[in-house]
Amino acid sequence: MFDLLIGFRRKRNRATSGKGFKEIVPSMAFRLDRMTEIVECVPNFSEGRRTEVVDAIVDAIASVTDVRVLDREMDADHNRSVITLVGTRTAVAEAAFRGAKSAVASIDMNHHKGEHPRVGALDVLPFVPIAGVTMEDCVALARSVGKRIADELHVPVYLYEAAATRPERRALPDVRRGEYEGLKTAIETDPDRKPDFGPARLHPTAGASIVGARPILIAWNVNLRSTDIGIAKRIAKAIRESDGGLPAVRAKGFALTDRGLVQVSMNMVDYRKTSLATAYEAIRGLAAKEGVEIAESEVIGLVPLDAIVEGATQYFKLPRFHRNQVLEARLWE
Numbered sequence: 001m002f003d004l005l006i007g008f009r010r011k012r013n014r015a016t017s018g019k020g021f022k023e024i025v026p027s028m029a030f031r032l033d034r035m036t037e038i039v040e041c042v043p044n045f046s047e048g049r050r051t052e053v054v055d056a057i058v059d060a061i062a063s064v065t066d067v068r069v070l071d072r073e074m075d076a077d078h079n080r081s082v083i084t085l086v087g088t089r090t091a092v093a094e095a096a097f098r099g100a101k102s103a104v105a106s107i108d109m110n111h112h113k114g115e116h117p118r119v120g121a122l123d124v125l126p127f128v129p130i131a132g133v134t135m136e137d138c139v140a141l142a143r144s145v146g147k148r149i150a151d152e153l154h155v156p157v158y159l160y161e162a163a164a165t166r167p168e169r170r171a172l173p174d175v176r177r178g179e180y181e182g183l184k185t186a187i188e189t190d191p192d193r194k195p196d197f198g199p200a201r202l203h204p205t206a207g208a209s210i211v212g213a214r215p216i217l218i219a220w221n222v223n224l225r226s227t228d229i230g231i232a233k234r235i236a237k238a239i240r241e242s243d244g245g246l247p248a249v250r251a252k253g254f255a256l257t258d259r260g261l262v263q264v265s266m267n268m269v270d271y272r273k274t275s276l277a278t279a280y281e282a283i284r285g286l287a288a289k290e291g292v293e294i295a296e297s298e299v300i301g302l303v304p305l306d307a308i309v310e311g312a313t314q315y316f317k318l319p320r321f322h323r324n325q326v327l328e329a330r331l332w333e
Contacts, residue, residue, distance in 0.1 A: 037132030039092045039141065040216075041085050042301060044124040045103050046112050046207075048079040053106045058083060060102040066091035073300050077256045079114025080123075082219065084301045089133060093145050096125055097152075104153050104206040109180050115254040116265075117173075119180050120155065120207030124172065127213045138213035139163045146211035150198030153206070156187065157197040160212035165196055172210065172267075173242075173250065180207050218268040218307060219300035220276065222283045226292040229255045232262035235286045239264070239279065246282060248273040261295055271307040277314040305329060 043061075047053050054074055062069045067087035074081045085095055100122045107121035125145070127138040142163040150157045164170045178186055180202075186193040187200055187208070194200050195208065202208055224232060232253030237243050240251040248270035254263045264283055268274065284294055306323060313321050323329050 037088055038086055038130040039089050039133055039138060040128040040130050041092045041096050042126055042128065042217075043083055043096060043099055043122060045081045045083070045099075045107065046079065046109065046114070046118045046121050046123050047103070047107050048075045048077075048081050048114065054081045054083075056106060057081070057099050057102045060098040061085055061095045064091050064095040064098065067095040071301055075116075075300075077114070077254070077258060078116035079112060080116045080118070082301050086130065089137065089141055092127070093141055096127075096145050097148055100125070100149050100155075100209065101153060104155060104203065108205040109202075109207040110205060112180070115256075117176050117179050117252075118207075119158075119176055119183050120203070120209045122149070122155070122206070122209045123176075124160075125149075125209060125211040126161065126217075128216055129213075130216075135162050135213060135215075142211050142213045146209070147197045149209055149211070150195070153203070154198065155203045155206050156195035156199055156201070156208045158208065158210045159196045160210050161214040163212040168192075172212075175210050183208060215270065216304055218271055218276070218303050220266045220268055220279070220297065220303075221300065222264045222266070222280065222297045223256065223259075223261045223295045224264070224287055224292050225295045226262050226290075227255070227260055228292075229253060229262050231287070231290045231292060232264050234290070235283055236264050236266075238286055239266075239282050246274040246279060249279060268307075271304070271310070275310045275314060276307055277311040 045057060054072065058069055058072055061067065061083065067085055069083060069085045071084040072081065085092065087095065103121040109121060127141045129135055129138050139162050142159060146157040146159060149155050158169060158175050159165055160169055160172055160175045169175050184202055187195065187202060236251035236253040239245040239249055241247055241249050248268065250267040250269060252265050254265055256263050266279060268279065280297065287294060309323050309326065312318065
């Protein structure tokens with residue numbers, strides 16, 4: 001039984017509003033149980049302020065039969081959008097390409113500014129096996145779509161995670177090193193930065209793209225009641241695995257200037273190794289030592305039901321609680 005991804009079909013837009021959703025509609029109409037294979041795709045686009053641009057990208061993705069757009073997020077501080085879609089391998093491949101084509105046509109990286117690291121208009125394009133497909137299937141999918149993006153859109157493509165062609169390109173932060181500005185020169189002068197597909201130069205406006213295959217990842221942010229970016233960066237350094245912190249946690253500190261907050265932004269690479277509750281408590285303890293409180297936390301995109309169940313068992317001290325006690329989980333079986 002595959003992980004249930006829980007969430008709502010929603011349009012979240014911080015370009016015009018500091019919080020809340022424009023619409024919330026339950027997303028149970030898409031009958032996953034009728035599909036023999038399910039691939040999740042979570043493209044990240046370098047646009048979080050122009051709703052019309054993201055609308056066009058979503059429309060391009062949703063125009064493909066056998067694809068369902070489950071979620072879309074826009075963040076003005078990061079100037080970034082995250083879209084979650086599912087479908088069959090063939091359908092998701094076509095939808096991902098159409099989204100890439102729309103982004104390349106409408107996003108100019110020469111004018112892009114935002115808190116989040118990025119290298120291109122379509123910054124990251126991961127494929128995730130959910131049911132009836134293997135990681136190897138998603139690797140093949142990533143390489144096929146990546147080559148098509150390079151060949152037809154003339155955007156250089158780097159492969160990462162399970163699709164990487166060399167060990168040093170598995171981790172996303174390593175591939176994105178130097179970001180868009182640094183990659184402009186490095187791609188042309190450093191043999192180690194040569195892309196896997198496409199020309200050894202950035203697209204004039206769309207930059208580069210990073211395409212890969214990976215397990216389920218939870219993008220999760222904890223926002224602190226402070227304007228001191230140093231606090232967020234110190235906490236991020238303390239909890240991320242690469243600096244001796246929590247296993248399977250990647251973290252960075254950002255300023256949310258428009259909201260008067262700072263953020264510890266995390267990628268929970270494997271929520272079974274470090275739960276949401278464990279990471280939250282670690283941040284809360286470190287923040288308390290800095291004399292600040294947590295304002296809120298937020299999930300970007302969708303989250304597996306098991307990750308929420310695990311958090312509930314920790315907080316409510318329910319050692320014998322399991323997912324079969326969740327009403328909706330039984331109904332969806």
